[in-house]
Amino acid sequence: MVLIVEGHVGGKLGQRLGSAHGLRRSPASRSHRQPRCLEGVREMSESVPGVGTARHPLRMGRQVQLGLASLLVLLALCMLTAISLVLGLRAGESRLGHRDVPLTNAVSAAALSAKGIANDQRGFLLSGDRMYIDEAEHRIADAQAAFSSAASLATDPAREAAVNEARAGFERWVTALRDEFATFASGDRQSAIGASLGPDRELRKAYERAIANALALGHRSIESADKSTSAALSRSVWILAAMLVAALVIGAGVAIWLVRTIANPLFKLVALLAPDMP
Secondary structure (H helix, E strand, O other): OHHHHHHHHHHHHHHHHHHHOOOOOOHHHHHHHHHHHHHHHHHHHHHOOOOOOOOOOOHHHHHHHHHHHHHHHHHHHHHHHHHHHHHHHHHHHHHHHHHHHHHHHHHHHHHHHHHHHHHHHHHHHHHOOOHHHHHHHHHHHHHHHHHHHHHHHOOOHHHHHHHHHHHHHHHHHHHHHHHHHHHHHOOOHHHHHHHHHOHHHHHHHHHHHHHHHHHHHHHHHHHHHHHHHHHHHHHHHHHHHHHHHHHHHHHHHHHHHHHHHHHHHHHHHHHHHHHHOO
16 A cells, blocks of 8 residues: 555656656656655655554554553552552551550559659648548559550560559559558558658659659650651652652653654655645
8 A cells, every 4th residue: 555655646746846847757757757756755654663664564553552551650650659658657657646655645644643642642641531542542543554555555675664664663652552551540650651751752763763764765766756757758758759750751751752753754754645645
């Protein structure tokens, strides 16, 4: 089919070139001119992939498919990178929201309850009102629940050891405190007051130091996780920006390649054949 078009176009181009110069050419001269036109058409047709070469009938289609496949692969890479970065940020936020912050809050709640128990201790030793004992027992239960929650959330060895140490120290002080209350209720008030100012006070200071250590570890873990999340967010933004720039550059390269290898030769061939088309 290309050869028929080439012959038709070559003959027409030869006639038009002859008439443009006002020259009458014999059939022999036209036949001598026609191969040069055919040669131009053939060169243009061969420059278009898949048109002039019968050996590669699918060359144009393959090149288009290759260009589209490159863009799809690039899009898939961008999507996978974005998903991976989002999952990483989600993991950091989950660590903060489900472990670090609740653990620190639980230790803080235990410390607050322990301070309330110490106030109830002083109130009872000064007044002998059993209302303070009831309030102390209620706060003891709250503190124990908070320590249990903190122990379940402490997954790393350092914070687990700190929480266990604070919990054990608190239980020792509670045992001594109940002994104080029993001694005071039996009528030996001076012994109960002396114990509260001596060995029982040292027990209270010991567990308070352990709680302070557990809180410090919790705050450092929160700060570290927060910095890590912020750094990951910043890094994700830069990576996504770089991926988008790379996508634009590669996409532009693929588009230019398609235009140069397919579109431009086709346009030239169409422009050459258009004047002789019916």
